[in-house]
Amino acid sequence: MNKKSDCIEKIQEFDFLASYKVERDPHIKIKLLALYHLQQGKFLKDVAGIILYDERTVKIWLSRFVEFDYEGLIEKEGRGRCPRLPVDLEDSFKVELSKRYDEKAGGRIIASEIQELLSDSFDCCYSISGIYALLDRLNLVWISGRSKHPKHSQEAIDLFKETFPLELKKLKKDLGTLKIEVWWQDEMRVGQQGSLSRVWADKGTRPRVVRQRQFLSTYIFGAVCPDRDTGCGLILPECNAGMMQIHLDQVSSNIRKGYHGVLMMDRASWHTTEALIVPENMTLMPLPSYSPELNPMEQVWQQLRKIRLSNTVFKDYEEIVQACCDAWNCFVDEEGNIERLCTRNWATQK
Numbered sequence: 001m002n003k004k005s006d007c008i009e010k011i012q013e014f015d016f017l018a019s020y021k022v023e024r025d026p027h028i029k030i031k032l033l034a035l036y037h038l039q040q041g042k043f044l045k046d047v048a049g050i051i052l053y054d055e056r057t058v059k060i061w062l063s064r065f066v067e068f069d070y071e072g073l074i075e076k077e078g079r080g081r082c083p084r085l086p087v088d089l090e091d092s093f094k095v096e097l098s099k100r101y102d103e104k105a106g107g108r109i110i111a112s113e114i115q116e117l118l119s120d121s122f123d124c125c126y127s128i129s130g131i132y133a134l135l136d137r138l139n140l141v142w143i144s145g146r147s148k149h150p151k152h153s154q155e156a157i158d159l160f161k162e163t164f165p166l167e168l169k170k171l172k173k174d175l176g177t178l179k180i181e182v183w184w185q186d187e188m189r190v191g192q193q194g195s196l197s198r199v200w201a202d203k204g205t206r207p208r209v210v211r212q213r214q215f216l217s218t219y220i221f222g223a224v225c226p227d228r229d230t231g232c233g234l235i236l237p238e239c240n241a242g243m244m245q246i247h248l249d250q251v252s253s254n255i256r257k258g259y260h261g262v263l264m265m266d267r268a269s270w271h272t273t274e275a276l277i278v279p280e281n282m283t284l285m286p287l288p289s290y291s292p293e294l295n296p297m298e299q300v301w302q303q304l305r306k307i308r309l310s311n312t313v314f315k316d317y318e319e320i321v322q323a324c325c326d327a328w329n330c331f332v333d334e335e336g337n338i339e340r341l342c343t344r345n346w347a348t349q350k
Contacts, residue, residue, distance in 0.1 A: 007062050007063060007066045008039070011062070011065060012039060014035075016032045016033075016035050016036035016039060017036055020032040020033055020036065024136060025137075028073050028074065030051055030053075031061045031073045032073070033050075033051060034048075034050075034051050034053070034058050034061060034062075035061065035062065038062060044059060069087075070087075074133075084124065085126075085134060089122055092122075093117075093121075093122060094138065094140070096121055097109070097114065097140075100117065111131045111132065112128070114131050114135075115128065115131055118131075148293075151289065152291065153289075153290070153291075156291070157291050157294060160287065160288050160294070161294075165346075168182075168262070171260070171262065175260050177258075178258060178260045179258060179259045179260070180259065180261075180262055181225050181227065181228065181256065181259045181261045181262070182225065182226070182227065182262050182264065182348075183223050183225045183251060183261050183262065183263045184223065184225075184226075184263075184264045184295055185221075185222070185223040185247070185251065185264065185265040186222060186266065186297035186298065186300075187219050187220065187221050187222070187239055188222070188304070188305075189217055189219055189239070190217060190218055190220060190309055191215065191217025191218070191314075192213075192214040192216050192217065192320070193215065193217075216314065216316070216317050216320060217320065218235055218236070218317065218321055218324060219235070219237070219238065219239050220301075220304075220324050220327075220328055221234045221235075221243065221244070221246075222297060222300060222328065223247070223254075223263065223297075224296070224332075225254075225338070226296070226338055226342040226343040226348065227339075227343075228256075229337075229338045230332070230338065231331075231332040232250055232251060232254045232332075233328045233332070234246065234247050234250055235325060239270065241269075241273045243270070244270045244271065244276060245275075245276055248263075248277075248278065248282065251263060252279035252281055252282050255282065260281055260282070261281060261282045261283070262282075262285050263283070263285065264287060264294075264295065265287065265295070266286065266287055267287070267289055296341060296343075296344060297342070299342070300331065300341060303331065304328070307327075308326065308327035308330065308331075309323060309324070
């Protein structure tokens with residue numbers, strides 16, 4: 001058996017077709033296509049004719065893949081020290097990159113700083129364009145971060161998720177034969193000083209979108225039960241304990257007979273005040289402080305703003321109320337919306 005045959009035999013177990021479908025670098029895609037055809041039994045000459053490259057180049061791709069696996073398909077980016085980050089150090093690189101953000105305590109990390117990190121900590125030499133190719137390959141994307149309060153505590157969030165099932169078990173024991181429904185609750189302000197969102201437009205342009213400067217507004221009080229794929233909401237003029245009482249009574253009326261509702265919500269003053277009269281078929285359970293990411297209602301509000309309530313001009317209060325009603329009803333009426341967006345594995349009752 002010759003050397004070429006040995007190489008062909010060594011690539012039989014690799015799924016080149018699947019890698020070809022997800023790879024975004026066109027230079028690597030053509031190499032994967034060539035290796036796929038070789039794997040299927042085609043001759044070097046035939047493969048070279050299909051991809052319009054010479055046989056010697058295809059043969060080099062084959063030998064590099066056999067020797068270095070997938071890394072062998074990536075073009076070198078200069079001379080000197082090792083030009084590529086070893087596969088076994090990729091996770092360590094991600095950790096170090098995350099640490100850099102924490103150490104910076106503000107601002108953002110640019111490509112030249114990542115270049116320096118790779119050189120100093122991993123002895124890898126990358127060009128600026130190579131940095132972007134590496135980040136893309138490691139599935140690291142340029143994305144807007146979510147805000148968090150300075151007093152945010154990940155330890156408190158993790159502890160809450162861990163102990164939540166135990167709290168439900170204690171509650172079930174006290175309730176006897178009643179079953180439990182988990183509901184999530186929150187409020188959103190909607191007004192004339194609304195949100196702007198992305199729109200489809202020509203590349204290189206930044207379209208102008210009207211944004212009002214008046215101050216009329218109202219509030220959507222919403223609650224959802226992901227296990228039932230259902231929700232209820234009210235449009236109310238203010239956000240205080242009185243309005244919250246009206247909403248609690250509405251949620252209570254939507255809890256099924258024979259069930260007890262656990263209403264998850266943040267620690268806003270109108271949620272925790274002793275002035276509230278909690279319905280008998282409901283227990284209020286506050287989330288840890290400064291942890292809005294625990295409440296899936298935040299994703300509901302985000303979707304309503306993006307799809308229904310952004311880039312909009314309201315001429316009066318009645319129009320704001322009508323827009324809120326339409327947005328909420330469209331969301332809850334579409335089957336699967338609440339279950340898909342609001343289900344949390346650690347809090348589900350199914």
